[in-house]
Amino acid sequence: MSSSNSHSQSQKPSINYGSPCAACKFLRRKCLPDCIFAPHFPADQPKKFEAIHTIYGASNVSKLLNQLSYDERDKAAKSLIYEAEAWQRDPVHGCVGFISILQKRLNELQIELAIARRELSTYIVSEAPQDANAFRRSN
Known part of the structure; x- marks a missing residue:
């Protein structure tokens, strides 16, 4: 089985109930039902997305998350958030x-x-x- 096949089989659509996720709010764009950020950056936690956007950039995070299976994305997002917040607290050592x-x-x-x-x-x-x-x- 190819790597792209395994990714598509484990992908689940995010659920969007009309309220844009923190990422889409921050980026001032419409939050689509298949938004890569929505499951990991809920609207009520904007600081988490702001931290990773400041440190890594939304485009880089989007590319990284898209390369992972749905199940791996949550761990990756949590890790990125933790690391970005650490870099904000300590810009020299993170x-x-x-x-x-x-x-x-x-x-x-x-x-x-x-x-x-x-x-x-x-x-x-x-x-x-x-x-x-x-x-x-x-x-």
């Missing part, structure tokens, strides 16, 4: 900046955990011989 912060915090927590385990092991080791001696005395 997502990588947040990932670096999380990695640093993870390293700090791993060090704290190692220290806590080391402390705990000293208590366990110091109590273990006493318990063993108590067991021997009772026999």
Whole structure:
């Protein structure tokens, strides 16, 4: 089966109830029933589309979404939104900046955990011989 065949089989039309999606509102165009943006950018969430449009451009996002199956589009749209919002918060590092912060915090927590385990092991080791001696005395 060719790749274009698999895409057309999994495509589902978007449902448009008369209100244009956030993308069509922003771009000031009529929102058609088969709008590629409608399922991912509802009218009540305009900031999400504005973020991806500012960072990637509507045309590029449209091309990307059209290359994917319907089922893959939602994950791609969510990822693009997350990344675009990260670039807006941190224009130098984007997502990588947040990932670096999380990695640093993870390293700090791993060090704290190692220290806590080391402390705990000293208590366990110091109590273990006493318990063993108590067991021997009772026999």
